[in-house]
Amino acid sequence: MDAEMVEAHHAALRTFASQEDIAAILVEGVPRAFCAGGDIKSIREYALQQPYKDDPPIDHPVARVFQTEYNQVCDVARCPIPYMSICTGVWMGFGVGNSAHGDVRVVTQDTLFAMPENSIGLFPDVGFAHIAAQLPGAIGLYLGLTGRRLSAPEDLLYSRLGTHQARAEQLPSLRDALVHAPLSRHADKRKTLYQLEVVLQKFQEPVLGASELAALQPLIDSCFEPALHHRARGRTAPQALDDIALDLLTIAQTNDRPAARQYAIDTLEALQKLCPISMAVTLRHFAAVYQDVHTGPGPLSEIEGVMKQEYALAVRMCGRGDFAEGVRAAVVDKDRNPKWDPANLSDIREEDLDAIFAPMPPDRELQLDFLDR
Template identity: 35%
Template sequence: MAEHIDGVRFARDGGVARIRLHRPQARNAVNLPMIMAIRRALEEWRDEPLRVITVESAVDGVFCAGGDIRRVRQNSLEGDPRASDEFFATEYRVNEMLASYPIPVVALIDGVCMGGGLGLSVHGPFRVVTERAVLAMPETAIGFFPDVGASYFLSRLPGGLGLYLGLTGARLSPADALDVGLATHYVKAADLHAVRQALAEEAGPVDAVLRRHVSRPEPSGLARHRDTIDAVFGDVTDLDEVFRRLRHDGSAWARRTLATLEAMSPQSLALTFDLLLWGRQRSLRECLDAERAAARRVVTSPDFLEGVRAVLVDKDRSPRWAASEYLGTGRDGVVRWVVDRS
């Protein structure tokens, strides 16, 4: 079995089925047809006698740069936010399917993996990264917020890591991703073919097969700042306190981090902060539902329209943020804004 539908290539060889993203002109940014095709494949394969399913890229140097946010913005400009809601609903359904799929799913992350790319990888049990992998949730820079279940998986990272990554959009190296738990195995890009072949031919648990091919990555740069990250972003219940702690720290890292946060959409920072604190005690389904409700409101907001313009359309990277429309304050605020009013 092999077919190419809407930017995704599907193949099945014996006990292995492959989902390969192939939208090179958009760095594999996923759109509604791609997500719908992936959902159909997962539904069809659920009861098949498969050993493993891989999610990977057919484009060199990129796994998935995220969702097609430019299309989402255009939907809002054209007065059709329902089209965006359909996209998010379908995408989040695929995220949830991957988290509970009865067949082991292995993501082979060989290149850039951001936003929606994490949604297609991090919910599965096996996330293999190569030396070319770069992981991030950079949504606050475009007036959006970390979604695809990030209020669930980021909020469960140790210490202050989740808030740090969600608010700043910091990029993770392969070693960083392993260190924080977003990746499970490191394999050199040159060995990926051998990994695919082993998954198809070798018996035994998937983890054991992968471990026979792992290498040691370069040391984690993020690990050097873990104590400071925890001191600034850990055990905090107020976003303003994060800014105060960074100013008080005064180190070069703190100054860089402060400058990063000050360049982000204030509305996005406030919403992200509240969603991550709220999500710590919620199920994945509850988090995805809250994110969908938030997305409905955010995609028509001035900050989202301006942020996507500045970063992805005109690319001048000089957004002019509006006064925040988000009125939430802490965990109760996010419930009032995105859940009770959805």
Template identity: 30%
Template sequence: MASETSQVLIHEKQCVRTIVLNRPKQLNALSSYMVCRLLDLFLEYEEDPGVKMILLKGSGRAFCAGGDVAAVVNDISKGDWRSGANYFRKEFTLNYVIATYRKPQVSILNGIVMGGGAGASIHGRFRVVTENTVFAMPETALGLFPDVGASYFLSRLPGFFGEYVGLTGTRLDGPEMLACGLATHYVPSTKLPSLEQELYEANSSDPIYIAKVIEKYAEEPFVKEKSAYCELRIIDKCFSCKTVEEILSAVESEAGKRTDGWIVAALQSLKKASPTSLKISLESIRQGRLQGIGKCLRREYRMVCQVMRGQVSKDFFEGCRAILIDKDKNPKWEPPRLDLVTDEMVKRYFHGVNDEGWTDLQFPMRSILPAAAMAKL
């Protein structure tokens, strides 16, 4: 119990509550305890008139490298898929609370932020990145799909950049995150202590005032010349295609014309990823373009429950084995090819689970929300 309680640290300064994710050896991967603790804290602080702002950050070299999926797979391997479902139910509820939060949340993304770490931060009001930030949604390489509300925030990136990021699992740095809208501010890491101190002293929940405080320390970084973000025309041409097969063909065609590292890497990632994951990920992001955050999370919950039951494909377990457990990086996907993943198989992931006692994701009642939160619903 002592080791669990140290996984989330709380610092109280003036009207600010600083929450520190504290599993540095695990790159602050979200354990079940951490998810439950964060949800309790966010709900508690929202009702506490003495709290005006939440500051969220990670210890060590990561903000948060994602959810602790290895623990989820371990539970499922014991025949307990419902335990995994409960983990994602809590995590997605946390994502919804953050997306609809009445008080400003400032996330300091000074390091690795992937998967579940994105869910705990991207939905918040302020996302501060640095020269140390590395972002990715690598789920298709694990036999999963970009979840934690990613179908909402990826689908709202410029053009079809979200499809590119979600399908390939490509890594973005701080300047790229700022350019595409995943981050709100870029602040050099050496300025973070001063920024945090001024946020403590702000004594305000006014997002306009808080933005001005952050802007005092923010800079406009250069996006590197060879960044894929500088090739939005090519990305839109390829990733706007209707099907994964057409996307892959378009990327192959472009890779044959140019020597750009990003297009070659994109092609390799698409060929290595789970075919099933690629197809359900594309469909999820496309549906997310027309849905609010609540609908996105409910749909993603149905999808993740179907993934964990493994009745259509067991790629999630194979991906975790190859990448996280045995680490041979040689997953054997089943089905092994895109053409073997039928439309009917894809559709099954978007249906509720036909199992006694299973229910759709339900969110806690939210009181009067600010306009920014209402716009997401």
């Protein structure tokens, strides 16, 4: 995905949302170009061809991609008409940003969700920290840090990532029903959402199985929730990540339930493969957003503030060697053996994190130009 492709979708959303005579719905059957995040190979090439140490100008190709993507995230979150996404197939990266901030998210038995950016030296962006803060307990941080994949509809619904479930083979009929439904536009879009709900219920699949994520919730919360308050506890992000690993190790060694031990072992193995600086950035960012959302008001309690912060994080992380190395190992050479720098959490300096999180100069920060509210 390049900036032109995102801009085309961005313009389409504005056109739909500004027309007064259309049915008050935008159905987004997330295109392949958006499903698995941006074209990280292209972003890597932009950063290698035009390297930067200081914050790049907004016309730098790396900056341009994130400027466009993050404006799109705000457009979705603030869309004045109901925004509906059909999230089937691979649902990752910008596919999440392009849909999860909307009103309705239909998942199917073929949906595969993940935010795996910590495995490529980036961090889970597109406002996922804001979504994560509103998921049950510490599930949002758990999914963001580990990149765990969710494919069971009962897990997607339990986590609140999905709002409705339909069979994949029923999607053409669902689209037809939505197109021909007698929808009308209201100043209060909740009234139109009620009309949509009538249509959606005709295709809603019952939840047949128990959610594995629900069963793991107490364990997830016990390991990850304290990290959301790490600064108040006098811990740095790397120290809090060590605390998570220690709690997981204790469960793996002492818990008498096989499912609990397997959860701990799998999670430890996942964390050990990820970029250390990415995990530290993720935890610090998600914890700050969580605090503002739950105790606010603060700049990160609203999506606009989150995206401004994430823009600074994204362009700075893409300018680091870890991003180029992570993408190389994942999708260029595909050796799955990245060499991270620093290689260990203990080698991360607090001043390096402070620099990544520092405010950007006004002429280089995210320029928001989203839908008129």
